[in-house]
Amino acid sequence: MRATLNWARCTAREWRRIKTISGPVLRASQRKGDRMPARCRAGATGMAENRLSTHIGRQISLPGHFDVPVLLEDVRALGRDGSAGYECRVRLPDGTLEEAVISPAEAVLLCGTDRETAAAIKPVDAERLRLLIESARIRLAYAHDRQFAVSLSGIRTLPHQIEAVYQAMLPQPRLRFLLADDPGAGKTIMAGLLIKELKLREAIERVLILCPAPLTIQWQDEMLRWFGESFDIIFSAVDQQQLTNPWQRSSQVISSMDYAKQDDVRERVWQQRWDLVVIDEAHKCSARTASGGQGREPKVATTKRYDLVSRLTSQADHILLLTATPHHGDEDKFSHFLRLIDPDLFPEPHRLGKQATSIRKDVFKLGKDSPWSLRRLKEDLKDLNGKRLFPDRHAKTVTFRLNSEEYALYKSVTAYINEFIPQQTGQRRSSAALTRTVLQRRLVSSTCAIHESLKRRLKKQQDLLDELEGLSPAQRAKRLAALQGRLPDAEQDEDDLDDEVRDQLVDEYTAALELEQLRAEISALKELVEQARRVRELANDSKLAALKKCLGEAQFAELKDGRGKLLLFTEHRATLGYVREHLERWGFSTCEIHGGMNPHERKRAQEQFRTSAQICVATEAAGEGINLQFCHLMINYDMPWNPTRLEQRLGRIHRIGQDRDVYAFNFVATDSENGQPIVEGRILHRLLEKLDAMNEALEGRVFDVIGEVLSLNDVNLPDMLREAAYDPRRLDEYLDQIDRIDPAKLKEYEEATGIALARSHVDFTGFQRRNLEVEEKRLMPRYVETQFIAAAKEVGLRVEPRADGPWRIEHVLADLRSDRLRSVQRLGKADPSYRKVTFHKHHLEQAAHIDAVLMGPGHPLYAAVDEKLNEKLAELQGGVGFYVDPLTTEPYRLHFFEISIRGKDSRGNDVPLHGELVAVRDQRGQFEIVPSDILLNLPPLADPPPTVDRVDTQAASDFLKSTYQLDCRARCQEERQRFARICREYLERSFDARIKRAQERAMLLAAEATNKPEFKLAADEARKYVEELQRQREERLSGLGRLEIARTGPVRHLATAVVLAAGADTETQLADLADELDPNVRRQSELAAEDLVVAALNEEGFPEDRIERVGHLKLGFDLRAHRIADEATGEVLVKRVEVKGRMRGQPVRLTTNEWYKAQQLAETYWLYVVWDPLGPTPELVRVQNPAVRLDHAKREIVAARFFEIPAEAVVAAGREAGA
Structure with missing residues (x-):
């Protein structure tokens, strides 16, 4: 039963509440029998819908509908004038739009309990x-x-990193991006900044990072340490032991690409919604064009890595591909790789041929304006002062000769490999090649390494013989065939395998088909093990002697007094332990990093190297994912056979933060002591000589592009080294092939494929200009x-x-x-x-x-x-607080609003584009936008009135909507339209070319099918493909149209500050601020002081057009002056100057905001005090970084939110600085 209101008994307070609601609600109540006296009817004429509409854009409470405050976005009356209630559209805190129908009674409560509908309200606590x-x-x-994530991260960002994140990636509504900077440029840092910024904007929640397995812990560590972002690493042990699906439970995941690509794993990865997917070392996702068979189009042969990422890129909202080597000299693979960015943009190379190349080159011509890619070379990168970011690299080859015992062992092991592990074809090729390579590399690594390998292999082969002797002939043949199979993962390189897996494959492999062959190999192994033992125990170690001699050279002098650091690479654990033992005997402190250590142990070893150890002895495990820029000396005790590994090793120390020239010493055994050649050593030595000769032609990039240069010149170094050991007579042929390597082929290839056009140079002048503004708003x-x-x-x-x-x-x-x-x-x-x-x-x-x-x-x-x-x-929202402005003579109001701009993603979903807190100053009905931090300088009114008239914010809101919010919308839309315009132009070109080519093929097949029925199926498929391309074209272009949408969102009133001039009571509290000058004289004094300071800055060498008066912007200082300090580097000298004009002896006062800015801007913030600026002999005092130099003398006046500094302290600080 509905309760009725007795109007005759309404109190005055109740009536003040009721009279604000709409007439229709009251009339509805009357129809239900409510008795309303005639004296009340005159005040109940407003409409409820109008009353409720004043709440649009505000937070409201709807008990029984929602358990949290919601934002009212729209309201509509139901029935006749709302007699049936009101339909409210509201937005929940998570951004979800909902609708709720409220009754007339609930409307009464909502309007009646709102603080702003009352004739008078109680002010809220100002603080x-x-x-x-x-x-x-x-x-x-x-x-x-604009670079908030930089402020919140623990890293010092560089110009190229800022440009990549804030100019190239962040503005894009739908990110599809390839970041292909040179090694060591900080791609992990750029990815972290992007993640942090997108999360601050609440644009993403679920993030997936895929990388090589050794890098997972580095990614996790750097995301947490530098950006405060916690990621879970998912690998087999974690995945299989969880009762719930970790891919679904965790919102931020890191995993290795090779784990995620597995058939039983990738389906669960694909099932999840990922807002952002980051692929590190993306070039490892490869595909190639393969023959389609007779009469058919060529097909694409993809790897599981490629399939995994291709599916993810089609599903995720944002994709970031990271690689320092986007190509390896193979244009076909490069073309397919680019399709991971956007398969609609980069056409299939096997279908469009030269036209696909033309489209790709045109895309790359956009350079830094490209919304799809960015590539910067080391030589082009600069620090914040415009100086070269990377120092020079120097390589030196250290040759040595094997003694007679070592050479005899070398010949014996080589002969064993060629006899018992011959080269194979078909499925056996991979296993045989791996075994030969590992044994050859351990042979040249150290006697210790080959001795341990031979002992282990002997035991495995003996165990195998024992096992086979107990099997039937059929079982025996099956077991031998299994041991000669492929590698467990054909996509992995040898160096990708961990030590345990590699050792197991090598030790168990056999080429034997009969037991007698296996017995013969075991007999040969026994002799080799004994020979290796004798050489290890009795012979001098030529390589170790060369190391000791090398450490005596001038470059290593700093190691002797403990200052220097040396990174020494070996190929194998046995060599590592052997070398480390001798280094410690020679008096060096050491640590080690190898593949048998878990990620946390590696991190501890890295920290030990940084803080205490002089030399870090490492295997290839330290070649990826470890940053050692505090070290500038490196020795390759064992040379890698994969040239890319040489780049990666050098990249550990030649990276951002390295402030000294880097030296790399490469050890190579070229001959025996009687002049017999070591074929592997001769080839590596000739290659190192060639690299040194090519360095100038490659503009100092030789160590960054070794792999590409060799590939383009058809030099497969691992195959060449294996073949040379198998047939030493071809040594001269291989040396001649190395001599013919032409570095110009790299330039030709990069120009032909368009990758050279993608090279971008940082706009350093633009960066410095933007950086000045960013520093000031931080x-x-x-x-x-x-x-x-x-x-x-x-x-x-x-x-x-x-x-x-x-x-x-x-x-x-x-x-x-x-x-x-x-x-x-x-x-x-x-x-x-x-x-x-x-x-x-x-x-x-x-x-x-x-x-x-x-x-x-x-x-x-x-x-x-x-x-x-x-x-x-929450109860303060929409409230009014009282403050004091000691420098004003008239009261004014400050209205604070939250504004938003909203848009659509390519699927049509509503997304936020921009949000901001805006302050509107209201003085006698005149409005202006003022800095939103303005309250920092205003003390609260000590004794505010008990009540205040309701504040009408509608006019201020209308002003904001019609000016500032529209400007924000225009900026957002212009940015999105520019992105859509570029995308549309190139997508249309790509689709048009693909559709034309598909139509031509469909027409040819249709013509063939008229007379040849066997072509009918192919003709139908070709026709359907044309239709599918046309559908995709329409869908993609429609999606771009949605991306151009930008509309104004709700404007929510947060609070209002009533700001009063200092009255009698206030002046008593602020007596410390008493000034002998009246306001007009004070203003004249400030203007005169500012003119004098501008003239002084001009005399200091700052041009007049580089001195800006910015006091009206309320940045915390009055003048910004900048000039070129170093013409060679473009380094800029900047001064932010706060000007104070005072009578001699008066204290100097800085507002809270000015003091905070002085702390923030440090050495670039200057206080220029002019004594007696209106007098005949004004005097200027300069104080740099006053927050430090005057901190001891400041006195905070809390009531005024000022910091006061005695005149004598200012004079003393200026005298110390020589002002």
Whole structure:
């Protein structure tokens, strides 16, 4: 039964609530029998729909419908004038759109309980309101701090990294991108920045990173350490032991490509929705054109890696492919590889031939403007000051001769390999080649290595003989055939196999078909093992002697006093232990890294090398994924047979952060002591000589392109070394082939394929200009730190300062780790405690704070604290707080709004494009946009009035919508339209060419089918293919049209600040700010001081057109001056100058925002104080980095949010600086 209202008994307060609701609701109540006195009817004439419409764009509570506040986006009356209720369209906190129908009674409650519908409301606490507003400003910080992820990461970014992420990748609505920078350019860092920025915008949640298995722990470590992003590594042990599907449960996953490609795994990978997929070492996904058979089109032969990634790229919203070697001199494979970016853009090479090449070249011609790719070479990269990023590389070949005993063993083992492990064909080829290669390489590695290998192989072969002797002839033949099969994974190189798998394959392989053959091999092995033992125990080690001599050269002098570091590569564990033992005998401290260590052990060894060990002895396990730029000396004790490995080894030390020239010493045995050739050594020696000779022609890039150059000249180094050992008579032929290597073929190939056109040079001038603005708008660390500490206090989290600078959090509240929190669902749970937390990234570079956690937006704890803060302060939303502006003479209002721009993805789903907190200043009905951090400089009014008239924000909202929000929409749409325009142009060209070619083929087959029935099936397939291409064309172009959409979203009023001039009571509190000048004289003094400072800067060498007056922008300083400091590098000198004009002896006052900016901008922030600027003899004092040099003298005036500095402290600081 419905309750009725007795209007005659309404109190005045009740009536004030009721009279704001609509007339139709009241009339509906009357029809139900409510008695309303005539004195009340006159006040009930408004419409409920109009009343509810004032809530659009605001957070409202609808108990019984939703358990959290929701954003009202639209409202519609049901029935006659809302008599049946109202349909409300609302958006949930997770962005989901929902509808709810509310009754007239619920509308009464909603309108009647809203704070802004009352004639008078109670002001809210100004400090807590400031906390709420600052929370929104930081949450939407990416709108004005355009490189927010840089601030939140623990890395020092470089111009080419900023350009790649913020100019090339981030603006794209649908990312399909190949990042092909040279090795060591920091592609992992760029991927991390992209992930962080997309997550800050809530554009992605589920991320998959696929990489080579040895790199999984590095990716996990760097994502967590530098970006605070936690990833789960999924591999066989984890996958098989889980009761739930880890691919579904984990939102951020790292896995090896070779695990994820397995048949029983990839289906589960494909079933998941991934917002972003990152493929590291993407060039390992290969496909090639194969024959289609008689009368048929060629087909594409793909690897499982390629199939895995191809399917993922078709499903994921964003794709990033990373590789330093996008091609290996094979145009066909390169063409298929590019189709992973976008198969509709890059046509099938086997169908379009030269036309496909032409389209590809035109795409690459876009250079840095290409939305699909970016390639920068090491030689083109610069640091923040415009200086070369990478130092020079120097290679030296160290030759030595084998003594007679070593050479005799070399000949004996080579003869054994050629007799008992001959070259094979067919399925046996891979296993035989692997066994021959491993034994040959261990032979030249060390006597120790070959001795251990021969002993192990002898035992395995003896065990095999014992096993076979107990089998029937049929079982015996089957067992021998199994041991001669292929490698377990034909896509993996020998160096991709771990030591245990490689040893098992090599030790068990046999070419024997009969027991007598196996017995003969065992007999030969026994003799070899004994010979190797004698050489190992009795003969001098020629290679070790060469190492000792090399370490005595001048380049290694720094090792003697403990300052230097040396990275020494061997091929095998046995050699590693042997060399390390002798190095320690010679007095060096050492550590080791090898494939038998788990990832965590490798990380510990890397840290030991960085901090204490002089020499790191490593196998190929250290050739990938370990950053050792603190070392600049390298010895290749064993030369790799795969030329790419030589690049990778050098890349461990020749990378970002290396500040010294890099030296690599390559050890090669060329002859015996009586002049007999060592064929492998002769070939490697000649190749190293050729590389040195080609370096100039390749612009110093020779170590980055070894593999490509050899491939283009038809030099297969591993095959050549195997063949030379099998037939030494061909040695001269191979040496001649190396001599004929032509470096010009690389340039010809890159120009022919278009990859040369993709080379991009960083716009360093543009970067510096943008960087100046970014530095000035950065919120980390000072603003974010201040907000977090205050927010933590508000929600009850105890954060304590440590004596050494960072913060300590002993206990994280259970509420902040609750699964119900949206932040926990997005980012995971915060840790139960934090021993060391910092907001300053320079702490992470200090040995004492290497264990610190970098806190900031995007970190689970920060996000949880912010979410709880907004829950607790939800009642303040839409509230009014009172503040004081000591420098104004008239009151004004500041309205804070959250605006949004929304768009569509290619599938038509609604997506956010832009969000921002905007402040609108309202003074006597005149509106202007002001910086959203303006409240930082305004102290709260000490004694605000008990009530205040309801604030009407509609006019301010309309102003914002019609000006600033429309401008934001125009910028978003222009950016998206530019992307769509480029994509449309090249997609249309690609589709048109493909459709034309398909139509021609369909017509030919149709003509053939009229007389030859056997062609009918092929003709039908060709016709269907044309139809499918036409459908795909329409679908892709329609998707691009959706990407061009950008519309204004809701404008939500967050809060209003009423700002008063200093009244009598306020002036008493702010007595410390008393000034002998009236406001007009003060302003004249400031203008005169600014003119004097501009003239002084001009005298300092800053051109007038490089001195900007920016005080009106409220950046925290008045002038920005910059000039070229170094013409050779383009390094820029910048000064941000805060100008103060004061009467001599007066204290100098900096606002809170000015002081924060001084802390943030450090050495580029200057305080220029002009004493008596209006007098006959003004005096200028300059203080650089006042936040440091004047920190001891500052006095904070909390009531005014000013920092006051005595005049004598300013003069003293200026005198110290020589001003």
